[in-house]
Amino acid sequence: MYDRKLEKSESVSIIEDPKINVWNVEPSTSANNCRNFIREIVDNLDLQPNPEKSVIALSIGDPTVYGNLKAAEETVEAVKSALVEGLFNGYVASSGHQEAKQAVAEYLSQNDVQIDANDVILCSGCSSSLEHCITVLADGTKNQNIVIPRPGFPIYRTLAEHIGVEVRYYNLMPENNWEADLDHLESQIDEKTAAIVVNNPSNPCGSSFSEEHLRNILEIAYRYRVPVIADEIYENLVFPGEKFVSAASLNSGVPILVCGGIAKRFLVPGWRLGWIIVHDEFGVLNNVRKALNSLTQRIIGSNTLIQGALPAILKNTPQSFFDSLIGTLANNAKLAFERLQSTEGLTPFMPQGTMYMLVEIQMEKFPAFADGLEFAQKMMEEESVFCLPGECFAIPGFLRIVLTVPEDLLEEACARMMEFCKRHYKH
Template sequence: MKKADRLNKLEMSKIRMTSKLMDQLEAEGRDIIRFTYGEPNFDTPKYIKDACADALYNGHTKYSDYNGPIHFRQAVCDKYERENGLKFSPDQVISTHGSAQAAYLVLTTFLNPGDEIIIPNPMYNIYRIIAEICGAAVKEYKLKEENEFQIDLKEMERLITDKTKMIVICSPSNPIGSVLTEENLRGLGELVKDKDLLICSDEIYDRLVYDGVEAVSPAKFDTMRDKTIIINGFSKAFAMTGWRIGYVITPSEFFEPLYLHTGHQVSGMADFILEACTVALNDEHKYGAVEAMRSEFDERRRYIYREINSMKHFSCLNPTGAFYIFMNIRKTGMTSDEFCDWLVKNYDVAMITGSCFGTEGEGFARISYASSIENIKKAMARLHEADKKLTEMGR
C-alpha cells in the first residue's frame, strides 16, 4: 500500500538528521560541541514543575476542552496585554500540541490545493512542508543579509496575487536570530490592508530579544489586526520543549474552524500540563525565570558575536532575537554543506547548514547558542583554529 500522494515530499528533518550523525560521532569517542538543536540547555523552572505535580495530584487528569481551560486562555491574554500591549479575549485562544501543531492546524485549516502561501526564505522548515502537504503553491520572500534580514516590501508586493491566502512571518527569526522592525511591519500592513488574506505570525521567540529591541506583533497594526493569527508556545522562553504546549490566538471570525479542526486532531491537551503552563505565565514575574535565562543567552550572544567578527573568514550581523546566529561563511569558499561537514569532521563543532532553511541560507551556518558558555568558549577556540587553517589553505 502506498502512502497518500500529498506526503510525497515528506522527508526527515535535516536538523534531526544532523543530530543523529552527532550521536554516531560521539559514540566513536569524539567530543562534539553541538550548536544544532533549538533547545534551551536550561531545565524547566522549578515553580512550573511544582505546579505540574500539584495539578497531577489534584485531579487534573481528565480531558480538557479542545482549546484548554478558561484560566489557561486568560493567562495567555494577560501575557499578551502585559508584554505585547495587545488585548485579546480568551475566546480567541486555542491550546495546541506545541507551536509545531499550531502551525499544522493553522495552515491545514485554511489552505486549499492551488492557494498561494508566501513564506520567508530562509525559514524554519515546517511551514514549507505543511503547505506542501496542503497542496498549496509555496512562494518565498527573501530575507537577505544586505537588507539586514528585513522584508523587501517591493518584492513582497510582487509576490502577492489574488490567489495569496496566507503570508507567514517569523520574528524573531529561526534560523537568523533577526527581528523585523516596526517600520518594516508597518510597510507590510500597508501592502495587505485591503487584501483578503491571512498573516500567520510565529512569535515563539518573542520573549528572547536583546539590546532593547522589541518583537512587535503584526496584530499591533490596525491594517493587520483582523487578519493576523498568532502562533506562540512555551518551548523556548520557558525551557519547556518536552512539554509540548503552544497556542494560537485568532481573530474571532476564524475561531470556529480552528477549534473544530484541532478537536478532531488532538482532542485537547494534557490538562495537568495546561495547569502548569497557566502558572508559568501568571507567576513568572515572581521568579524572573525567563529573564534569568534571557540574560544568560544575551551574555553568550555578545561573546559569540564578538568572536565571530574577529575572524577572517566568518562574520555575522548583530542578532537581536531568539538564540541563533546566522554566520556568514562565504569567505571560506565552501558551500554551507561543505563547510559544516568540514568543521565537524576536523574541529568537532556541529552547526546546521544554512541551505537546509532555504536557498537564501546558502553561504551561512546556523549556530544555536542554547548551549553552555563553557562549550561556547571551547567551540570558539576551535573556530579560531579553523579560521587559521583556512588562511593556510589559501582561502
Template sequence: MELQKWGFKENKEVNAAAALTVRHILEAIIQNVDETKTGKPKIHLGHGDPSVYPCFQTSTVVEDALVESIRSTKFNCYAPGVGIDPARRAIAEHLSKDLPYSLTTDDIFLTVGANHAIEVLLKVLAQPGANILFPRPNYSLYEAQSSISPLEVRHFDLLPEKSWEVDLDGVKALADDKTVAIVLINPGNPCGNVFTSEHMQKIAETAKQLGILIISDEVYAYQVFGNKPFIPMGVFGNIAPVITLGTLSKRWIIPGWRLGWIAITDPIGILHKTGIAASIKSCLDLTADPPTIIQGAVPHIMEKTPESFFLNINKLLKEAADLFYERLKDIPFVSCPHKPEGSMFAMVKLNLSALDDVVDDKDFCMKLAKEESIILFPGYAAELKNWVRVSFAADPKVIEDATGRIKAFCLRHAKR
C-alpha cells in the same frame, strides 16, 4: 527471497517532507560525529534547546505548577480539542497585556507546540489554487509541511543589510488574488533579528492592501536583548487580521513539554466572521492535543513566573550572543552581517570560494561534524544556501570551545 507483492508501499511524498525538517537534517549530520576519532566532545549548536545547560534552567515555579497539576487529579481526563478553558483564559490574559484590546478564551486554541500549530494553519488555509508567502530564510518546518500541502509557496526575501527586514516591494510583486497569507517570524528564527514598530506597521498596511492575513510566529516573544523591544504583531491587528503563534517552549526553557497556541489577534473580528477561527477549531478536533496535565499547569505558570526569571534568561542570551558575535570576527571565511538582537540564533555566511574541498553549506556542516564534532544547521534547509544557522544559547565555555574549533576547521580547509 522475493517479497510478495503487497498492496501498500512507502509514501515517498511524506519521506521527502520529513527530509526537510530540522530533526531529520540534524540527525543526518550527527551521524558524522565520532568523538572517539576526534577526541572532542560533541557540541550541538544546531537547534534552539538550551535546557541541556545548567545555566539555562526553567523556574521552580514552572516545575511546581506541573506537580500541582498532577497531584490535583483534575487533569487526568480528555481535554476539548481547542484546550481547557483555564489554560486558554490564562494565555488570553497573558497576551492581552501588550495589546490595545483584550483577547477572550474563544480567541485561543492550544496546540502540541508550534510545529502542530503550523500544520493546522497550513491545512486550514489550503484552498484550491491558493498560495502563501514565506520568508527567505525561513524556519524549515514551514517548508516541510508545505511540501505535502496543496498550497503554492512563494518566497520573499529578508534583507541582511537592513537588519533582516522584509522586502516589501518583493512581497507586493509576489502576491496575487489567490494569496491567502504572509508568514513572519519575530524575533527571528533563523536570523536573530527583531522588527521595529515602524516596519511592522508597514507590513500590516501591505497585508491590508493585498487582502491577506498575517501569520506571526512569536515563539521567541520577549526574548530580546538589543536596542529594540519586542512588539506583538497583534498590536496592528486593527489594520490587517493577525494569527499569532506562541509556545511555552523557549521563553520558559521547556521545549520538551510541547505546549503551544494559536491566537486570533484580530480586534475587528475578520477571522471569526470569515470562518477561519471555526476551521481552526474543526482541524484541532481531528488531531492530537497537548497533555491535559500540562494544560492544567498553564495558569500557574503564566501568573506566577517571576519577571526576574525572564530578565536572567535574556541576560544570559545577550552575553552568549555578544560572545559568539565577537569570536566569529576572528574566524576567517565566515561573516555575520547582523548582530543577533533576539531569539537564540544567528545566520552566518560562508565564503566557500576561500575554502578547499568544501562544496556547499551542507558539505561544510557534514565535514565540520566529522572533524570537529560540532553540529550546525545548514542554510539550504532554511532556503538560504551557503549560510549556516548557529544557536548561541549555550554555556560561554561551550561557545569559546565551539568557535575555536570552527576557526581551526576553516584554517585547515583554506585554499593555499
C-alpha cells in the same frame, strides 16, 4: 459463521490462491508529501567527528540539551501541583480548558494588545498551532500558495507541501538586520496567495522587527487582502535595548493568526503546549474560527496536565527568570559574535534576540568546499563542531549557531571554528 475461530490446522483459503494473494498497500499522497527538510540535508552528510575531540553541537534548537538552562522552580511547581490535584487527567474541550485559555489571554494582553479567552485556541505545541493555521487558510485542491520568509524555519514548507499547498519565499536582508525585502514580498503575492507567514522574532536570524517595519509588512497584507500567520514563539525573547512588537498590537486591519507557546521562553519544549490567537478586528475570520475548532478535534486537544498548570506557570514564573535567560543568551551572542568576527572567512550577524545567530561563509575563500554542506561536514570531521548549514533554512553559504550551550563550550567551539577556518582559508 464469522464468529467461528479457525483451528490451528486450518488456514485461510485466500492465502493458498496466488491469483488473489496480491497486496497493494501504498502510502497516501499527503504522507509522501511530508518531508523534514533539515533531516533530509543532515542525514545525507557524512558526520564523522574527530575521535580526539568531544563533539560540541551548535545545531540543536532545544535549549534543554546541555542542562545549563532549566525551567523556573515556579514553572515546575505548577505542574507538580496540577498533577497532585488530579483534576486534569481527563479530556477537556478540544480547543482548551477555559481557565487555561483565560490565563493565556491575560498573559498576552499587554503592550496595546487586548485578548479575550474566546480568541485563544490551545494546541499541542507551536508546531501544531502552525499546522492548524496553514491548514485552515490554505487549500492545495484550489492551487493556493503561502508566502514564507527566506531564510526561515523549514516547518512552514513541510506543513504546506504536506497538504499540496505551494510555497513561495520572500527574502530577508542580512544587511538590514534581516528585515523583509518589501518589494520582493509583494512580488510573490497573487490571487492564489492564502497567507503570509511572518516569523518575529526570527529563527534562524535572531532578528526582531521594529514597529515601523512590521507595519510595512502588514500594509502589504492589507492592500492585497491576505491574512497573516504570525509565528511569535520567541515573543519577548529579545536582548536588552530591543523591543518585541506583536503583529496583533498594531491595529492594522489585517486578520492575523498569532502562534505561540511556552516551549522557548519557559524552556519546556517537550511539554507540548502552544496556542493560536485569533486577531480579527472586522470579523472576517468567523468561518475560520469554526474550522479551527474543528481541526482541534482531530487529536481531542493538547496536554491537559500542562493546561491545568498553565495559569500558575504564566502568573508565577518571575520576571527575574526571564531576565536571567535573556542575559545568558545576550552574553553568548556577544561572545560568539566577537570571536567569529575576528575569524577570517566568516561574517557573523549579531542577533537582536532568540537563541540563534547566522554566520555567512565567504565561500570564495574556501575553494576546497563546493558549498556550505561540505564546509559543515568537514568542520565536524576535523573539529567535532557541528552547525546546521544554511541550506536547512533555504539560504546556502551560511551556518546557524545555537546560543544555548554553556559559555565554556561556546568559547571552545568558536576557537575550534577559528582554527578550522585558518587551516582552509585561501588569500
